[in-house]
Every structure is written in C-alpha cells, then in structure tokens.
Amino acid sequence: MRLAVIVFPGSNCDLDLYEALHTVCGADVEYVSHKATSLAGFDGVMIPGGFSYGDYLRAGAIARFAPVMKEVIRLAKAGAPVFGTCNGFQILTEAGLLPGALKKNDSQRFVCKTVALEVVNNQTRFTHQYTAHERINLPIAHADGSFYADQATLDQLEANGQVVFRYAEENPNGSLNNIAGITNAAGNVLGMMPHPERAVEAILGNTDGLRLFKSLLTPAAAD
Amino acid sequence: MKQAMTPEEIKAQKPYLDWSLSEREYNYIAEELLGRLPNYTETGLYSAMWSEHCSYKKSKPVLRLFPNKNARVLQGPGEGAGVVDIDDGQAVVFKAESHNHPSTVEPYQGAATGVGGILRDIFSMGARPIASLDSLHFGELDNPTMKMKVQDTVKGIGDYGNCMGIPTIAGETTFDPCYSGNLLVNAMSVGLMDQKHLQKGTANGIGNAVMYVGAKTGRDGIHGATFASADFSDENATQRSAVQVGDPFMEKLLMEACLELIEQHADWLVGIQDMGAAGIVSSSAEMASEGQAGMELNLDLVPQREPNMSAYEIMLSESQERMLLCVVKGHEADVQAIFKNYDLEAVVIGRITAGHDYVLHHDGQEVCHIPVSTLTDDVLEEASEEREPARLKAAKQAPAWVPGIKDAGATLRQLLAQSTIADKSVFFEQYDSMVRTSTVVGPGSDAGVLRVRGTRKGLAMTTDGNGRFVYLDPEIGGKMALTEAAANLIATGAEPLAITDCLNYGDPTDPEIFWELHHSVMGMAEACRVFDTPVISGNVSLYNENNGQAIHPTPMVGMVGLIKNLDRVIPMAAQHAGDAVYLLGQTGDDFAGSELQKLLTGDIAGALADFDLQATRDNFHRLLAEMQAGHIASAHDLAEGGLGVGLAEILFKTELGVNLTLTLTKDQFFAETAGRMIVTVPVEHTAAFEAALGTAVTKVGEVTNSHWLQVRLADGQVNENVQALQTIWEEAIPCQLKSKD
Known part of the structure; x- marks a missing residue:
C-alpha cells in the first residue's frame, strides 16, 4: 500500500506522520505537495496536523481549496483510505469528506496533554487491531477541537457506528457526545483530533497509537 | 526624499538624545569617525547600532569574564547562536533572548515575537529548531492586570511556537512583586544540525547580491533596540509603537525556505542573518563588517507595507519574519525560485562593493555614506561606576533569620500552594510539547529531554534564574544559578555541555546595579569554569525598571546537556x-x-x-x-x-x-x-x-x-x-x- 502524506503550507506534523508510517511501521509513504494535481499511484492519503495557512480565516478552511484536494476527494470517493489527524480532521470536514465541524475549545485555549479515549468502533479499517471498547491514551494538541454537528447528523453518526473514538474521562474541548474521531458513512475516511502518530514508540512513553497504523497497513480479512 | 532635519539642525537641536545616543558619542562620531556632521539618517543608524541592545557597550567589559571556549564549542558568542559539537558530525545550536520591554507593554505580541526572533537566530545558523524553552518572571497573581499579562504572555508563546511546530519542552515561571512593573520574558531555542551546514552572518565578494527575504517592512518596532535600552516610567507608557507584531505562519514558510536553501544549495549562499534588533541596518552592517566588505543598498527596492516610509524608518524597522542573505552573483534567480515556491518574496536590494563603505540610496539620493566599521566596531565602550549596594553590607551584619517552624506538615502544604512552587501545567499545557515526536521528557520535570532521531543520543535542556538569591548576594547567587541548571541536567542523566544566558538587570548607570551585574557575572563565570560549561551565546537586558524601581538582578541560565545513551534517561x-x-x-x-x-x-x-x-x-x-x-x-x-x-x-x-x-x-x-x-x-x-x-x-x-x-x-x-x-x-x-x- 503506497501512502501520500500531504504537506500544506503550515503543516507541521507531516514529519511525525511520515516517521510513524515509514520508520516505525515500514510503510511505503511519500510526502506530496499541496500543489500536486495528481495522486495517481497512491492507495491512501494521510493528512497531517499543524496550522495549514496559519489557520487564518478558520482552521482548514483555506486548505480545502488547495489543488491536491480534488485528488484527495477523488480517492476518498473511490473508497481509498483517507486519514486526517488534528488539522487534517479539520480539513476533511471543511472539504465535506466528513460531516460536522470543529469549533474552538470550550476553554478558548490551546491544550496539549494525553487524554483517555474509548475505541467505540473497532470494526473499521483503521481500528480492527483494537478490542471493542478498549481504553487507550493518546496525546491531543489543538485549539479548535470541539466537534459539532446538528442533532440529526449526530444521531446518524451514532446509529451507523461512525463514532470511532470518544473521550473516555475528561472531555478536553467540549465536543458533542464526547466525540474524538469519526468516519464517513462508507468507513474509508477517518478524522480524529488526537494524534496517534505521537504514540508509536516506547522511548516516547506511549505506543497506544501504533495499532491504528498497523490496522491500516494490514487489512483485516473482512476488508 | 529630503532628510527630516539638516546636519546643522541635528547638531543644534540634539534629537539624538531622545534616541539614547549621548552628546559625547555624537561628538565622537562627528569629529573622530566622520570628520563631518552626520545627516539625519546616519544619526539614526548610529543611535540604533550604538545602543546597549546592539553594541553591549556597557556590559562588554563584564561579559569578557565569561569563558566561551572548550573542545566542543564550534561557534561562540557573536553569531546568531552558539554551536556545540555533539559527535557524529552533528551539532546543537542554541541561544536565549529577552523580550522584556515589549512584553511589559504588550505581553501577547511581545512574547510571541520573542519566540519568533530567537527561532530565526537558530535557523539562520543552518540548524532546524527542535525545541523552545522559556523563563518567565511575573508580579504576584493578586490583581486582574497581572493575571491578564500572565495569560497573554503564555498565549503569545504558545500561539507562535505551536504554529511553527516546535515543541516547548521546559522552562520556569516565577512570581515576585519586583517584576510587577517590568516582566521578564526570556525565550530560548535549541536547534540541531549537521556541522557541514553551519552558516555565518557574513557578506563579501564584490558584485555579490544582498537579498531581502520574507515579510514586508512596516513602521512597527522602530527603535525597538533603543526602547530596550531605556527604563519604563509612567511618562513613556505610550511606547506601544515600538512593539512588533508576529506572524508565525510567515515564519514557518521562511524557515522551510531558508533551510532548503542552506541544506541543498549552500554554494549559492555567502552568508545569512536574521533581521532582529535594529532591523536592516544591524543585519547588513554586521554582515559587511564580518566579511570586511563594502555594501551599497537601494532602499527603494525594500518591500514595504506602508507608503512614504523614510530611509530612517526603513532601516530601523523591526518588522518580523525577515532575513538578509548574501548570494553569489548569478544565483539571484535561483534563490528567488526557492522562495517563490513558498510564496515568499526574495528581492535584491544591493550589492557588495569594493572598499569598506556603507552606502544607502533612497528616492534617488544618497542618504548615508559612512565606513561600515563605525557602526559595528568603533562603539565607545563605557566604563561604568560601581558600588556595593548598601543593603548587602547591612545584611552581612544583621543576625540570621530563624524560621522557627512549629508544624512542618502545615508548612509543606502552604509552600506547595506558593505560586512559584505550585503546578504550572495550566500554563505549559497551552504549549505543544510533543510535536516533532522526539520529546522523551516534557514540561514539569527538572529538564526537558529530546531524543536525537536516528541515534541513541539525547539532549537535555533547562532554564534557571533565581533573582532572589542574586539580589541577596550577586556572586553567590550567580554561582547558584549555574549550579541549579547543572543539577537539573544531571538529574536527567545528562552531561552539561554549555550555556546561553539572558542577563536581566535594572539601570546600569546606577552604580549599585552595575555592581550587581559585575559580581553576578563573576560568580556565574567561576561556576562555568568549574562545570566546564562555556557561555556560547546570550543577551543582556538592562534598564528593567518601572518608576525607578529595579527588578531583582535576574541572570537566566539556559543550559544544554548530552545524554549518550537514551536507555539511561533518569x-x-x-x-x-x-x-x-x-x-x-x-x-x-x-x-x-x-x-x-x-x-x-x-x-x-x-x-x-x-x-x-x-x-x-x-x-x-x-x-x-x-x-x-x-x-x-x-x-x-x-x-x-x-x-x-x-x-x-x-x-x-x-x-x-x-x-x-x-x-x-x-x-x-x-x-x-x-x-x-x-x-x-x-x-x-x-x-x-x-x-x-x-x-x-x-x-x-x-x-x-x-x-x-x-x-x-x-x-x-x-x-x-x-x-x-x-x-x-x-x-x-x-x-x-x-x-x-
């Protein structure tokens, strides 16, 4: 599986995602510029965290117009795995690949810490190596992570099993239904505020994110 | 454009006194260095370059007491940042800088641009910044103004570093009434590089291009350097125009473009320097002086954000996110192509010339023509009067204070709630401490620890300043600051390598304050020798006073250590x-x-x-x-x-x-x-x-x-x-x- 890590102006977790996939998991992965007009030859897309376009206007709002996004949308529609963490999640909602929006944290502050999560749905191509309702810890680092959607959308997300991660103890940003990560209806696009790529090496004190990438790289028999 | 005043009017009306240039200095420039009266622009350039902030004219005799070499030091003070060998062809690059005066007036922008400035110092050396640290000293949290200043400072540091994607992994925050009217906001940055990419702030080679890259020049920050060289009072509380405004997104692009140029096309580049204090004049004059070259600039070519800026304003602006490059003739377009890929401007604004003259043109006129060394090397050092503070003599004779604690458990509970001791996570959780995925030990410990990716090595780092001890005994307090920093690193299992510092003091024209500076540096220098941690970079921040009340003398020590085996992080x-x-x-x-x-x-x-x-x-x-x-x-x-x-x-x-x-x-x-x-x-x-x-x-x-x-x-x-x-x-x-x- 050949994966593209998209680099926007202001992306800053691109290295982290690349290293987690390449060095830790041994995946075939390449940086791709926001200016690229083709993702031919790639089987999946990884959108990193950071501050694309400085988060000016609204987090992710400008990145959705980058040339490469047409190709990201094409791959997503074709059923290829598309993953976005943090700013990547914000971009995916702005691009309409995921429902809802990410608002400013309730505290009005940036927050960086490790939080407890529940793996709500372990039947996705990103989470099948976790056990059902497993508790894991992952770092968060964001100012705009409060997930919002109207009630009908929320009900639909819950009913379809699209809520993949939920904050299990403290809700650090005011997200509705304690939502930390969701997929699209087809299940091939995952957006999440926590950073699994920051939790893949024992030397950094946490490996709870590793199985997300392993899940992606070793599709379950059902896929 | 006409000069705002004629040279004769300048001599008669002495506007330079408001720019912190003394009459003695003005006369020396006119009579000894130039043999003529300097014009308006020239006078402005001298006042900025001869400020304490740029020239260290008062502190230089004291700074010479510091050791700044050992077998590992590759670059000591005098460049953007110091550089230390960490084996395997790699080097660690670091420096700290104060942004006390801007942060006191406008904490959010002051703190943010403090981070931005120190980051540019690191990547101008060819190193990628890998960590930020801070040392913050506030008044007590007992009034709404100070609470707001504290929160704004923290937000400023966080917003800039978080957007840049550089983890803030350690620091200190203390509270004391002596900092109520004059905050201390010191930022430190640590970078990592392959030694082969080491750059210098130099310019030479007749015909080579002087290129301006990054953000446009506006009127912000004019006279920031002289602003930092005078103390606060209620009368000059409106000096807001001297505060710069930061744009971390622009800086992120600038950093990536500069590092791409340095790492992939070093042969196109002669030298590179941040436009920091005193903007274009200090970067260009220092580069020309370092390269023993002449330089001619056309200010009409400088990208400008506002219309009708004078030569003086263009040269002294401290607009952020700008760098100056000296580029080998013929590669101007190549360099422009790299920056264009990041949507950044790169403009040739001048050339290296024969001789050693510094010449500026503006609006078709020559507005400055002076020997470059007169800006950088001929600054009159100032011998300062010093006297042991009366309080120290009295303290030595007074009987020692005895606490007489009755209930040690109750005392412990009270101490843990003291703001200087209490948990600071409410602040440091606003900093991204994990981005770049190399943080082994983050904030809240004795020192931060990063792994060096692809090796078994780690780097430990800490900032320490304790004004209370230095106030009571500058020399012993100075030794204690160094010892505390070394202890912080040793506690993680690291061997101390070297230090950077920010020397934060009051008005040095007060003999008692100069004595504090001198004697604390004596103590620090002695400890530097004992711990074999030379001073490789740093800065001096004087005039930290409000309405005549000086801060405690607060030298901040930023120390970096090497962990040879990451399995042994303690x-x-x-x-x-x-x-x-x-x-x-x-x-x-x-x-x-x-x-x-x-x-x-x-x-x-x-x-x-x-x-x-x-x-x-x-x-x-x-x-x-x-x-x-x-x-x-x-x-x-x-x-x-x-x-x-x-x-x-x-x-x-x-x-x-x-x-x-x-x-x-x-x-x-x-x-x-x-x-x-x-x-x-x-x-x-x-x-x-x-x-x-x-x-x-x-x-x-x-x-x-x-x-x-x-x-x-x-x-x-x-x-x-x-x-x-x-x-x-x-x-x-x-x-x-x-x-x-």
Missing part, C-alpha cells in the same frame, strides 16, 4: 517501593532568600552562605557515572522549598510514598542549600552507589507503597497524604487565576 519521580532514598549534599541553615522566608515573612532578606562549587561538581559527576552504570531509579534536584517540597514532587502522579528518618530540623527540611539532590536507588545497587558516592550521600529511608510522605525529623515529624498534597499543588494557580481580585 526519571524525576520515584519508581518502585523498596528503593532506598538518599540525600546528596549537605544541608545547612540556608533560609535567606528561600520560599520559606517569603512565605513566613512576606519578603526576603539576609546573607547567603558560600558553598563549595568543586565539591558539588564532583558529587554531580560521580552521580552521573552511577546513572550511566544503571544504578539509579530516580533523581530530582532540590530547589524552591527545599527537601520537603522536593520529596512531594517525586511522589506526585505516582502511587508511592516515602518513609524517612532525618537528622535535619523542621526548619532545615525547607532550607534551600545549593547542590543537593534526592536520589532513589534499587536495593541491589545500594552498595555500589554508596561506594561510589561515599560521604556525599546520606541514606535517609525508603520508597513505600502507602502514598504517604512520612518523615521523622530531629525535632518533629511530617505525616502527609500525597494525594492531598498534590491537590493543593495542582489547584493553587488555577484558583488564583479564577479569584476575582
């Missing part, structure tokens, strides 16, 4: 029940300047006892050898609040306790004697540990499973539930921030 927290607990170093009746004294008397006073630097260093190095041998479970250096607070800190966020028997008194339980650590050692290694450390350590008890801090003292006892202590410690600052007054 945690601060106790690890296992049953481990033996040792106290390293002797404890004395050291209460002067302590948090205990501040808690019980509301102030600090008294004389400090000297301590044996060499013995402290030897103890530290024997401990380090034991760490490297794998014999140590945890280590924590003792500072504010002494042993009592240190013990609580090693138990927080664990499920462990300690059961100790000490010969110390209740008072001594909180003494702040320098050079001490609390170390826990697995039982199987205690024999080796005791043999190695000898009488330097005292076994005081063991780690327990009970989550209680139980200590028998010579004249009493402490029996405290650790969870209850942790709650006090965690809630103190959020509680103070929320309270209405």
Whole structure:
C-alpha cells in the first residue's frame, strides 16, 4: 500500500506522520505537495496536523481549496483510505469528506496533554487491531477541537457506528457526545483530533497509537 | 526624499538624545569617525547600532569574564547562536533572548515575537529548531492586570511556537512583586544540525547580491533596540509603537525556505542573518563588517507595507519574519525560485562593493555614506561606576533569620500552594510539547529531554534564574544559578555541555546595579569554569525598571546537556517501593532568600552562605557515572522549598510514598542549600552507589507503597497524604487565576 502524506503550507506534523508510517511501521509513504494535481499511484492519503495557512480565516478552511484536494476527494470517493489527524480532521470536514465541524475549545485555549479515549468502533479499517471498547491514551494538541454537528447528523453518526473514538474521562474541548474521531458513512475516511502518530514508540512513553497504523497497513480479512 | 532635519539642525537641536545616543558619542562620531556632521539618517543608524541592545557597550567589559571556549564549542558568542559539537558530525545550536520591554507593554505580541526572533537566530545558523524553552518572571497573581499579562504572555508563546511546530519542552515561571512593573520574558531555542551546514552572518565578494527575504517592512518596532535600552516610567507608557507584531505562519514558510536553501544549495549562499534588533541596518552592517566588505543598498527596492516610509524608518524597522542573505552573483534567480515556491518574496536590494563603505540610496539620493566599521566596531565602550549596594553590607551584619517552624506538615502544604512552587501545567499545557515526536521528557520535570532521531543520543535542556538569591548576594547567587541548571541536567542523566544566558538587570548607570551585574557575572563565570560549561551565546537586558524601581538582578541560565545513551534517561519521580532514598549534599541553615522566608515573612532578606562549587561538581559527576552504570531509579534536584517540597514532587502522579528518618530540623527540611539532590536507588545497587558516592550521600529511608510522605525529623515529624498534597499543588494557580481580585 503506497501512502501520500500531504504537506500544506503550515503543516507541521507531516514529519511525525511520515516517521510513524515509514520508520516505525515500514510503510511505503511519500510526502506530496499541496500543489500536486495528481495522486495517481497512491492507495491512501494521510493528512497531517499543524496550522495549514496559519489557520487564518478558520482552521482548514483555506486548505480545502488547495489543488491536491480534488485528488484527495477523488480517492476518498473511490473508497481509498483517507486519514486526517488534528488539522487534517479539520480539513476533511471543511472539504465535506466528513460531516460536522470543529469549533474552538470550550476553554478558548490551546491544550496539549494525553487524554483517555474509548475505541467505540473497532470494526473499521483503521481500528480492527483494537478490542471493542478498549481504553487507550493518546496525546491531543489543538485549539479548535470541539466537534459539532446538528442533532440529526449526530444521531446518524451514532446509529451507523461512525463514532470511532470518544473521550473516555475528561472531555478536553467540549465536543458533542464526547466525540474524538469519526468516519464517513462508507468507513474509508477517518478524522480524529488526537494524534496517534505521537504514540508509536516506547522511548516516547506511549505506543497506544501504533495499532491504528498497523490496522491500516494490514487489512483485516473482512476488508 | 529630503532628510527630516539638516546636519546643522541635528547638531543644534540634539534629537539624538531622545534616541539614547549621548552628546559625547555624537561628538565622537562627528569629529573622530566622520570628520563631518552626520545627516539625519546616519544619526539614526548610529543611535540604533550604538545602543546597549546592539553594541553591549556597557556590559562588554563584564561579559569578557565569561569563558566561551572548550573542545566542543564550534561557534561562540557573536553569531546568531552558539554551536556545540555533539559527535557524529552533528551539532546543537542554541541561544536565549529577552523580550522584556515589549512584553511589559504588550505581553501577547511581545512574547510571541520573542519566540519568533530567537527561532530565526537558530535557523539562520543552518540548524532546524527542535525545541523552545522559556523563563518567565511575573508580579504576584493578586490583581486582574497581572493575571491578564500572565495569560497573554503564555498565549503569545504558545500561539507562535505551536504554529511553527516546535515543541516547548521546559522552562520556569516565577512570581515576585519586583517584576510587577517590568516582566521578564526570556525565550530560548535549541536547534540541531549537521556541522557541514553551519552558516555565518557574513557578506563579501564584490558584485555579490544582498537579498531581502520574507515579510514586508512596516513602521512597527522602530527603535525597538533603543526602547530596550531605556527604563519604563509612567511618562513613556505610550511606547506601544515600538512593539512588533508576529506572524508565525510567515515564519514557518521562511524557515522551510531558508533551510532548503542552506541544506541543498549552500554554494549559492555567502552568508545569512536574521533581521532582529535594529532591523536592516544591524543585519547588513554586521554582515559587511564580518566579511570586511563594502555594501551599497537601494532602499527603494525594500518591500514595504506602508507608503512614504523614510530611509530612517526603513532601516530601523523591526518588522518580523525577515532575513538578509548574501548570494553569489548569478544565483539571484535561483534563490528567488526557492522562495517563490513558498510564496515568499526574495528581492535584491544591493550589492557588495569594493572598499569598506556603507552606502544607502533612497528616492534617488544618497542618504548615508559612512565606513561600515563605525557602526559595528568603533562603539565607545563605557566604563561604568560601581558600588556595593548598601543593603548587602547591612545584611552581612544583621543576625540570621530563624524560621522557627512549629508544624512542618502545615508548612509543606502552604509552600506547595506558593505560586512559584505550585503546578504550572495550566500554563505549559497551552504549549505543544510533543510535536516533532522526539520529546522523551516534557514540561514539569527538572529538564526537558529530546531524543536525537536516528541515534541513541539525547539532549537535555533547562532554564534557571533565581533573582532572589542574586539580589541577596550577586556572586553567590550567580554561582547558584549555574549550579541549579547543572543539577537539573544531571538529574536527567545528562552531561552539561554549555550555556546561553539572558542577563536581566535594572539601570546600569546606577552604580549599585552595575555592581550587581559585575559580581553576578563573576560568580556565574567561576561556576562555568568549574562545570566546564562555556557561555556560547546570550543577551543582556538592562534598564528593567518601572518608576525607578529595579527588578531583582535576574541572570537566566539556559543550559544544554548530552545524554549518550537514551536507555539511561533518569526519571524525576520515584519508581518502585523498596528503593532506598538518599540525600546528596549537605544541608545547612540556608533560609535567606528561600520560599520559606517569603512565605513566613512576606519578603526576603539576609546573607547567603558560600558553598563549595568543586565539591558539588564532583558529587554531580560521580552521580552521573552511577546513572550511566544503571544504578539509579530516580533523581530530582532540590530547589524552591527545599527537601520537603522536593520529596512531594517525586511522589506526585505516582502511587508511592516515602518513609524517612532525618537528622535535619523542621526548619532545615525547607532550607534551600545549593547542590543537593534526592536520589532513589534499587536495593541491589545500594552498595555500589554508596561506594561510589561515599560521604556525599546520606541514606535517609525508603520508597513505600502507602502514598504517604512520612518523615521523622530531629525535632518533629511530617505525616502527609500525597494525594492531598498534590491537590493543593495542582489547584493553587488555577484558583488564583479564577479569584476575582
């Protein structure tokens, strides 16, 4: 599986995602510029965290117009795995690949810490190596992570099993239904505020994110 | 464009006095250096370049006391940042800088641009910034203004560093009334590079291009350097125009473009320098001076954000996110292509010329024509008068203060709620401490630790400044600042490499303040020699006063250390029940300047006892050898609040306790004697540990499973539930921030 890590102006977790996939998991992965007009030859897309376009206007709002996004949308529609963490999640909602929006944290502050999560749905191509309702810890680092959607959308997300991660103890940003990560209806696009790529090496004190990438790289028999 | 005043009007009306250039200096420039009257633009350039902030004219004689070389130092003071060899062809690059004056006027932008400026110093050397640290000193959190300033400062640091994607992994935050009218905001940046990419701020080669890259020039920050070289009063409270505004997104692009140029096309580049204090003039003049070249610039070519800027404004603007490059003739378009890929401007604004003259054109006229060295090298050093502060003489004769604690448990609870000691996570959780995925130890520990990707090495780093001790005894206080920084690094298992500093003082024309500067540097320099940690970079921030009230003299030490084996990073927290607990170093009746004294008397006073630097260093190095041998479970250096607070800190966020028997008194339980650590050692290694450390350590008890801090003292006892202590410690600052007054 050949994966593209998209680099926007202001992306800053691109290295982290690349290293987690390449060095830790041994995946075939390449940086791709926001200016690229083709993702031919790639089987999946990884959108990193950071501050694309400085988060000016609204987090992710400008990145959705980058040339490469047409190709990201094409791959997503074709059923290829598309993953976005943090700013990547914000971009995916702005691009309409995921429902809802990410608002400013309730505290009005940036927050960086490790939080407890529940793996709500372990039947996705990103989470099948976790056990059902497993508790894991992952770092968060964001100012705009409060997930919002109207009630009908929320009900639909819950009913379809699209809520993949939920904050299990403290809700650090005011997200509705304690939502930390969701997929699209087809299940091939995952957006999440926590950073699994920051939790893949024992030397950094946490490996709870590793199985997300392993899940992606070793599709379950059902896929 | 016409000059605002003729040279004769300048001589008669002396506007330069408002720009902090003295009459003596003006006359020396006119009579000795130029042999003519300088025009308006030239006078402005001299006043900026001859300010203390750019020239160190007052502090230079003192700074010479610092050692700045050893076998590992590749670049000492004088460039954007210092550079130290960490083996394998790699180097660590670091520097600290103060942004006290801008942060006092506008904390958010002042702090943000402080971070931005120090980052440019690092990547201008060819290094990628890998960590930020800070050292923040505020007034007490007892009024709404200070609470706002604290929160704005923290947000400014966070917003800039977070957007840049550089983790803020360590720092310190203290509170004292002496900083109420003049905050200290010191930022440090650490970078990593392959030695082959090392750059210099130099310009030479006749015909080579001088290129301006990055953001446009506006009127912001004009005279920032001279602003930082004068003290605050209510009369000049409106100096807001001297504060710059930061754009971290622009800086992120600028950093990526500069590093791409340096790492992939170094042959196109002669030199590169940040446009920091005093903007274009300081970067261009310093580069030409370093390269012993002449330079001619056309200011009409400088990208400008506002219309009708004068030559003087263009040259002195401190607009952020700009760099100056000297590019090999013929590669101008190549460099432009790199920057264009990041949507950044890169403009040729001048050329290197024969000779050594610094020539500026604006609006078709020559507005400056002076020998470049007169801006950079001919600055008149100023001998300063100094006198031992009267308070120090009095303190030496006064009887020593005795705390006389009755209930040591109650005192411990009170100390943990002191804002300087209490948990700072409400601040540092606003900083991304994990981005770049190399943070092994983040904020809240003795020092931050990063792994060096692709190696077994780690880098430990810390900032330390304790104005209270330096105020009571500048020389001993200076030694203590260095010792504390070294202890912080040793506690993680790192060997100290070198330091950077920010020397924060009051008005140096006051002889007592100059004495404080001189004697604290003497103490620091001595300790630098003992610990073999030369000063490789730094800055001086004087005139930190408000309405004539100076801050405590607060030299900040930023120290970086090398961990040769990441498997031997030592945690601060106790690890296992049953481990033996040792106290390293002797404890004395050291209460002067302590948090205990501040808690019980509301102030600090008294004389400090000297301590044996060499013995402290030897103890530290024997401990380090034991760490490297794998014999140590945890280590924590003792500072504010002494042993009592240190013990609580090693138990927080664990499920462990300690059961100790000490010969110390209740008072001594909180003494702040320098050079001490609390170390826990697995039982199987205690024999080796005791043999190695000898009488330097005292076994005081063991780690327990009970989550209680139980200590028998010579004249009493402490029996405290650790969870209850942790709650006090965690809630103190959020509680103070929320309270209405």
